[in-house]
Every structure is written in structure tokens, then in C-alpha cells.
Amino acid sequence: MKNYKYILLFATLYLGAACTDLVDDVNDDLTELSADVIPPEKFLTGAQLANVLAQVGHANRISGLYTGQLTGFAAQYKNIYDYTLTSEETESTWNRIYQGVVPQTRLIISKLEGENALLHGICQVMEAHVIGTAATLFGDIPYEEIFIEGLEDPKFDEQATVLANVQLLLDEAIDNLNVAATGVISEDIYYNGDKQKWLEAAWSLKARYYMQTKEYSSAYSAAQNGISTASNNMNFIPIGDSSITGSKNTYFTLLNGSRAGDIGTQGSYFSGLLDPSGTTSRNHAKTDETARFEYMTVDQTDG
Template sequence: MMTINKLFKSFLVVCVVFAASCDNDITDINTNPNGVNLNEGNPSFLLTDVMANTAMDVGNKGYSDPLSAFVQYTQKDSWGNNNYDWTGSGWEGYYGNLRTAKLAKERSVELGFKFHEAVATILMAHNFALLTDFYGDVPYTEALQGDGEILLPKYDSQESVYKGAIADFEAASAMLSSNSGSLEVFSATQDIFFKGDAQKWIKYANSLALRYYMRLSEKDPGFAGAGVQAILAKPLISSVDEEAAIPYLGISPDNSQPSNGQQGTASNFTRVKPAATLTYRLEELNDPRRHIWFDAVKIPIKVVPAADVPGGVDDVVEDGVRYINEETLAANNFKIYNPDTWYQDRLNGLTMIDTNSVYVGIPVSNQGSQPYTYNLNPNPVQGGGNPHVSLMNPMFDAVSGNNLKARVFSYAEVCFLKAEAALKGWGTDAQGNYNKGVQASLDTWGIGSEYADYIGNPDVAFNGSLEQIIEQKWIANFSSASEAYLDWRRTGFPDLKTGPFAKSTVIPVRFVYPTNNSTINRDNYYSALNNLETTSHSGDVPGYIENDTPWSKPWILQGVAKPW
């Protein structure tokens, strides 16, 4: 599988110029002020650009973006967003990808390139699906009229965008299958997803259809069930080697591991910390992935009887351990962190002390300000170090590496989707597919040999519940926060809670439309707002336009009990 590479040579000028002209809102006309004829664009190079941008969006959202904090993989102790007041981002990037992919598709049709046409169709459907995932109703059927025919596109219903994307995934798969003996070459250096392997694109398109049928499983189970049963009979991603996990190239921030400390400043890396939700759950499960993802805390804290504090003082560091006299806790409003009580403890004004001797994460929304003071940090300044909280594994400090990939679609996800479908009666062998999902995740992080011990853990061994399937899928989706978030929104699992200092008592369920939509495309924007359902939390934070809030429910959540 090829690395993410946007640094193409001079023959990519057309692609780069096109992408540069698409940084504005969706109503922009696709004219090129630089004089390059877009109608002569090479579809291969255009599609490479869309693949790279799509992969980087998944990678950025997956690791250090606020979405990673939403699903409690990571927290930032400085210059971050841990309090659930993020309005979301991606609109301009998705529509930029769509313009480029549309041009690639048109050029492919002109040239009779069926392979390229199918890939363009898949990439367009995926970007439209991501838009509706996060925002709700979005411009769809009228969105890409770049010749001035439609300057102010209508917002199509979320239902129509989802079902249109699924139909396109299936149509592209069928196009590749029916033309399998006569497809043109798609160079391995340009196809950074699958190196020009049409069979893998077929499996990818079918797997995307499975993902989105399951996305609709709560809202429209009749449609979803029939679709899942049909798609399970088709080829799907069937091994770690076939998954869409694209290694970072590491040449520039646009193609490197997100928040590495080698580009920009060292604090890009050090301010990203594990979330306590994840560290404690992995510890409870004796999960070997915690050793791959986190670094051991530099100086652990031990709360001990006065007689056991070295030197007879109340608070001292000796031999790399900080000892605190337990008799001083109450007077200082300190309390040892307990994952079952910490929320109320913080509301009661207590300061948490995490005495975990290996991996110490930061609780979500632990305080109203940036949590660089957490766990009695002796150097409590923004951007400073904290020896009492774990860093991420040092491998994430690099620009690239064996495990540093944009994980667009994993084999583990396919397995967990099939396990969930079996629970619903739409497929078979829930336990077998669940086990394969666990194995696949361990394999992808290079620790597949740990599977036998891990699956033997009573809390990991399959118990037949949806909650367990989604929890293991949540763990497996580490660094792919988009899917973890959308699974949580659909199922309510894992049972994630906002912290005591969050903007709302519930996690947001959508992104807010870009502000300029309310002025540039005003009538269509306000029409779309009518399709959002106001909830009791829509007014938790002031300043939004009517019900265009992160807590208003789009179509997919209306009339559905989950996630709240």
C-alpha cells in the first residue's frame, strides 16, 4: 500500500491548481484564475489528491482533533478542547474533495476510463456521506454545478444523501466487476489506497455500503436489514492486508502523523495526553494495546501512611516516585481518583490524585480551564511538562513509522459490523466475527500473538451483547475517532459521559454549519434548519443561530432513543 503523498511533481500542476481554487464555500464557481485548462486534467492525479485529502481528514480527526476528545481517546492539557464546545470542521475540505473528484469523474467518462470513473464515484459518495454524517441535510444534488447554473444549491435531506451514497457505492462496485476483464491501468504510484488493484476497490466499495447500511440500522431497519443481507453476499475487506490504512509519508505536516513533535514545536506532541476513560478501561481488560499507545508515567504518585513517606515529610520525590502522606489529603481537598466517583468528587471541589503506577490519563472536562495542572503537576504552566501524566507512545512523536497510518477502513471494522449484523438477525456467526475483529485489531498494531490470552479474559470473551461488540470496536478504532463517534451516536455505546465542566451534560450529536451559509445561501440554509429537531440541550450554550446547534438532532436521530 502506498504512502500518503500530496507532493507530486510538475505533472500534478493541474491537480494542485484545481484544489487551490476550491478553498471557499460550496457556492463558488469552479473557475481557474491561473489559466490552466481544467478540462485537460489527468484523472489519476486528481483522484490521488482526493484520496490523500480524505485519508488525512480521517487521520487528523482520529488522533488529536477535538473529535478524539469527544470519544475520549485523547485529551489535550494545553491549547485543546476538552469541554465539548467544538462546533466541528470539514465542510470546505469535503466540498473541495468533491469538486476535484467530480472533475476526475467527468474526465474519466470522456476518456472511457471505467476504473477511474468507479473510483471517482466511490470517493464522491464517501465525502458526501461524511458531510451528512456530521452536519445533517447538506447540498447534494445541486452542490457541484460549477458552470454557474446553480449558485445557491438546496440542502437535500439527510436520508436522500445516505441512500444516494449507498447506491453509488454499489454501482461503482458493479461497474468494476462487470468490466473486470477490460479495465485500464491505474498506476500503483497514483492509487495510494490499493495500488491499482481493482478487486480491492470492489471490496472497499462493498464494505463502505455495509458501513452505511448499518449506520441506518436504528433509523430505518427495514431498508438497512435488506441491504446488509444483500451486501454480505458480496466480496468485502477480508484481511488486514486489504484494509484502507495509508502510511504517512512524513515530508510535511500535510502528510505526516498528526501532532508529531518534529514539525512545528515539540509541544505539538507533548500536549496530547491519553484520556483516563481509555487508560482505565484498557487496564481493567488487561489490554495489550495500552503498551503500544501510551508511555509510562515519568513519576508515579503513591499515597502512603505517614510512616512510609521517605524522610518523614508529607510530600517528597525519591527514587523516581512521589510519595504523599495520606493524612494530608482531607486538609488539602485531595482525593485518590476513582473512575466510579470522580465526577461527583470534582463537583464537590476535590482535587484528584491518580496513583496509577503505569499509565495516567486525563479525565474528560476535568476543569473549566486547560488541565495542565492535573495530578498535582509541579510545573503548572500552559505548554509545560507534567511528570505525573502519561505521554502518548514516543512513536507518535515521529512524522512516519510502521504503525503510523490514516486508518480509513479497517478489517476489524468489517468484522465488528458483521458481528453486529448477526445479532440483529441479518447475518450469521456473531461470536466468530467478534473474535476476528479483536484478532484483526491486535494484528494491525503488531501484537497478534497476544490474542489467545486477551480473548480468554472473562470481560473480553464474547457474551453476546451489542455493548461488548461496540466497546471492542471503539477500542479497535483508536486513531479513527470519526467512526467511534458515529457508532456512539447510533448505539449509545460505550456509555461515554461529558465531564463535570463540559458545556453540556450530553455529548454533541452534529457539527454546526459554517457561519457564511446563513448569509450566502440564506434561504436554503434556513430551510435546512427546519429539518433539525430542537432538544432540551439545544439551548445549553448561547450564541447559535436558531437550532443550528451541536445538540439539535438531524434526521437520523429523530424518533430514535440513542444516544440520549
């Protein structure tokens, strides 16, 4: 009888363990991938798209309203044009900077482990680009203390300090790009991994931010190494698929949607300065500004 008891106990324990094994991984998501197994370059395209929207999205239009390029005619953009501006208007831009771009580029760099100087330099140029834009738009911003583990409230750094750090980051990017091997990065939707184009972009950004800090001689020197041709311009061209709303120029999408007629350049101060036929034109007799005037024109009735 005692032997039967032991056999029964053993069988119960065995069957219990076997049943547990059957459901051990029942809650595991087989479609969930760890960032550790994803190649670093696969994070690049998303970061670049976030950067596009940070640069040419809603904050860009607000800047146009307040610098005289654009006029707000109705609804939201009329309110902003009249200086009724709330913090909600810039939330998407902050999210794209501090969630969409910087943490992604830093993740890529951390995964490189000192390899691939080309991708490393590209990520540094992108961070400099988006942080430089943030400082230009907002003044003092968090930078030196961002993404420190356990620190939930990073301090705001002065604009001049941020721009100085951006210059140092661009110097590091240029060093990395100079020693990088020539290659192709298909995930790079700006330049396809062309290191010469990225070098020129880095130098142009240095010139831009030297202009912000009124270091004009340094800006001029940097510009000599900057973007040399229109084809090297960091100008993202959307796919333009007629069936995909989100693949088009942001102004086109805006003016062919719910914001048609709300914003444009008609009657703006800037347009008046450039319009060769206007009464307030400041064009020099020896300078034809027609091409620039047409390029900067946003027709509120036609995306």
C-alpha cells in the same frame, strides 16, 4: 505627392500592426496549463490526499473527544472537550470535502467520457466515502444541488436521504468496477488501481452506511463482500520522510508540534473500557482486548 501620401499611410498602418503583433501575447502565462490538457488520472492523487485529511484530520479528533475515545487536556482541545465549539473548527473539513474531493472526482469522470470504468468506479467510491462521512458527522448536508451552475446556495438534504444516495452511488461504483479491466493506476496512492481492493472497499462502505441507518441485515450482507484482509484496508500510510513535516501521521505531526500535551487517550472513557488492567474494564474473560487498546491509544506526550 499624392502617391507619397498613400505610401506613408500604408507604411504607418503596417508598422502599427507589426508592433501590435509583437505584444499580442505578452500577458499570456506560458506556465499555466488548462485542465483540458491534463490527463484525468493526474487529478486523482490530490483528491485522495484531501480525502485523507477529511477522514483523519481535525474533525476526526473532535469526534474522538465527543465519543469518549480522547480527552482534551489543554488549549484548543480542552475548550472543544468542554463543548466550546465554533464553526471555524470544521471549516477545513468542509473545504476538503466540497473543494478537495468531490469537484475533483467529478472532473475526472467528466474527462473520461465514458471510458476507463476502473478510474470511474474509483472516483465514485471516493465521493461516496467523503459524502458519507460528511453526513455521518454533520447530519443534514448539501448534496443533490451541489455544483449546479448558477446555483449559489444549494439546499441541505436530510441525512437519511444523503446516505440513501450514497448507497446508490456505491452500487454504480461496484457495477463499474466489476466490468473494469484489471490495471495499474500509479496516481492511486491507496490501492495502485487494484480493482479487487476497491471493490472490497466499496462493499465495506455500504456496510458502514447501512449501520448508520440501522439496516443491520443489509449491513451484514454487504460486509460479507467487504475488506477481507488487513492489506486491503483503505489505510493511507504517509511517506514518513524525517525531513518533510507534512509526510507523517497526523497525530504524530500534531503531538510533535504546537499541540504536544493537548490531546490524548489518558483517562478517557473508552480507554477505561478496554484497559485490561483498569478498574472500569468491560473486557470479557474470554476476550483479550490488549491489541485494540494499544492501537486506539494516543499518548499526548509522544507522537
